[in-house]
């Protein structure tokens with residue numbers, strides 16, 4: 001079974017130990033294992049004698065209101081207006097945190113004091129954790145912007161820019177990807193993460209024209225390399241790699257759990273994208289046995305290679321695509 005499934009089970013057990021009686025789980029359908037997650041997890045919890053009710057959020061077929069029906073047992077009799085207002089507030093809060101993470105992923109590459117960005121993140125988490133309404137949220141955002149502006153930046157040439165694509169859970173969860181963004185940032189590399197939690201919510205739970213247009217654009221970008229949906233985020237990985245290739249990033253890192261079927265399909269076409277756009281692409285596979293030392297060594301080698309390639313391309317010795325073939 002793939003890694004996110006196992007981590008979820010661990011999360012559920014921890015939550016149950018801390019007194020939770022219900023879990024809300026993202027559902028899904030398609031040619032990979034995600035569609036089996038909730039059902040299998042429910043069985044496992046039952047076998048373990050853990051009494052957790054599981055509410056599964058399947059992508060709505062007709063209207064977003066279908067989600068309301070699933071979440072109804074959690075509302076404690078609150079009015080629809082109050083529930084919608086609170087969900088909206090949670091979404092805006094999530095967006096604010098994602099915006100901060102996005103800024104930190106780039107800022108970490110030029111911070112003067114090691115761990116200055118991590119300190120901002122910890123402080124911001126504490127501040128956002130106290131927020132209970134919109135006006136307080138706006139004030140906190142100002143406070144956090146202040147904190148960000150106080151981070152001393154190195155006055156250097158442009159840092160390397162690396163895009164992070166792949167299976168969503170490994171992309172967004174630092175404890176699963178062994179704090180990949182932090183490691184790259186500490187090596188002076190700015191990270192462009194391809195997806196955030198709020199992106200997933202707006203694309204899958206809140207039907208909106210912008211998300212539909214973006215999805216269509218991704219499919220168009222991926223079409224020369226991969227024509228159909230392959231489950232999970234395989235198609236997105238290909239489409240986003242093409243977009244990052246067009247943006248001339250210095251490198252792309254694909255991350256995935258061991259045996260993730262959609263990402264294995266995407267991985268098989270990434271070398272072609274690498275050649276077409278002259279961008280180095282590395283794949284990192286994670287499971288519960290992944291070691292930090294091995295990851296660090298591979299990252300250092302990849303970053304060294306990108307530095308050499310950038311210098312070579314700058315001197316005009318070879319074109320971008322040949323530089324990739326050479327290294």
Ligand code: SF4
Pocket residue numbers: 002003004032033034167231232233257259260261262263
């Ligand atoms: S996308 Fe990959 S990791 Fe996620 S459920 Fe499917 S096979 Fe497992």
